[in-house]
Amino acid sequence: MKRLFPILGVVTAALLVYALYMALIGAPTEQTMGNVQRIFYYHVPSAWTAFVLFFVNFGASIVYLVKRKVAADRVALVSAEVGVVFCTVVLVTGPIWARPVWGIWWTWDMRLTSTLVLWLIYVSYLFLRRFSSSGETPTLAAALAVLGALCVPFVYFSIWFFRTQHPQPVMGGGGSIDPRMLHVLLINWLAFSCFAFLVCWSRYRLEKLQREVDQAHALESLMAPRGSVR
Amino acid sequence: MKGNNAYLFAAYALTWIIHITYLATIVSRYSQLKREIDSLRKNK
Numbered sequence: 001m002k003r004l005f006p007i008l009g010v011v012t013a014a015l016l017v018y019a020l021y022m023a024l025i026g027a028p029t030e031q032t033m034g035n036v037q038r039i040f041y042y043h044v045p046s047a048w049t050a051f052v053l054f055f056v057n058f059g060a061s062i063v064y065l066v067k068r069k070v071a072a073d074r075v076a077l078v079s080a081e082v083g084v085v086f087c088t089v090v091l092v093t094g095p096i097w098a099r100p101v102w103g104i105w106w107t108w109d110m111r112l113t114s115t116l117v118l119w120l121i122y123v124s125y126l127f128l129r130r131f132s133s134s135g136e137t138p139t140l141a142a143a144l145a146v147l148g149a150l151c152v153p154f155v156y157f158s159i160w161f162f163r164t165q166h167p168q169p170v171m172g173g174g175g176s177i178d179p180r181m182l183h184v185l186l187i188n189w190l191a192f193s194c195f196a197f198l199v200c201w202s203r204y205r206l207e208k209l210q211r212e213v214d215q216a217h218a219l220e221s222l223m224a225p226r227g228s229v230r
Numbered sequence: 231m232k233g234n235n236a237y238l239f240a241a242y243a244l245t246w247i248i249h250i251t252y253l254a255t256i257v258s259r260y261s262q263l264k265r266e267i268d269s270l271r272k273n274k
Contacts, residue, residue, distance in 0.1 A: 035235050199256075
């Protein structure tokens with residue numbers, strides 16, 4: 001496993017460089033929007049990656065609620081944290097793309113607002129994990145995660161049910177996309193997925209180590225003679 | 231609308247700034263934990 005990490009790291013770095021090259025140079029230029037449309041190759045894969053991570057968080061939270069496995073709780077925490085990072089990228093790149101295309105940075109339409117609400121739900125999940133010291137925190141967080149995950153399909157399909165400025169989804173939206181653009185989009189998604197997997201892996205190891213250190217501190221406090229406990 | 235390359239580069243740059251900042255927090259937390267582990271070993 002220790003050897004696999006650097007190998008995957010090199011493969012992911014190469015994939016990210018290739019995906020960046022394809023996004024900036026390899027993909028055809030969109031006729032109406034011009035080069036600014038290339039933001040699509042970072043915006044959409046980041047959104048898909050965030051959605052996948054929120055579903056992993058959902059699955060791990062269900063497992064934790066049913067079986068009380070600590071590893072499942074760790075996976076839930078890590079996937080929510082990395083998912084929030086990717087969702088932040090979506091919320092940052094979206095307005096930068098909207099400004100030259102729509103003429104505005106932000107509009108309170110259903111897709112944009114629901115994405116912001118989704119981000120806020122998972123940020124509150126992380127706040128709960130960070131600042132609550134109750135023994136019930138993982139259970140409460142898992143319950144919040146289950147509710148948060150219900151928002152994900154709502155965000156994705158909101159453009160079907162409400163009138164919105166946001167374009168239809170690339171997958172299952174009924175629209176068409178140039179096959180060369182789709183190819184570049186999928187390469188970028190693969191690259192970001194590998195990157196997200198590696199980040200989750202590192203973060204999982206860190207979380208495991210953190211709990212071991214916390215346990216060691218607790219043990220040290222118990223073993224210390226009376227009056228010398230820190 | 232064409233020729234808005236500044237928006238494109240801003241989006242790409244901010245994406246990587248967000249990811250690198252997050253990676254930096256992981257590295258910083260890891261170094262802090264390593265220091266704690268070292269101090270725990272010394273106290274043994």
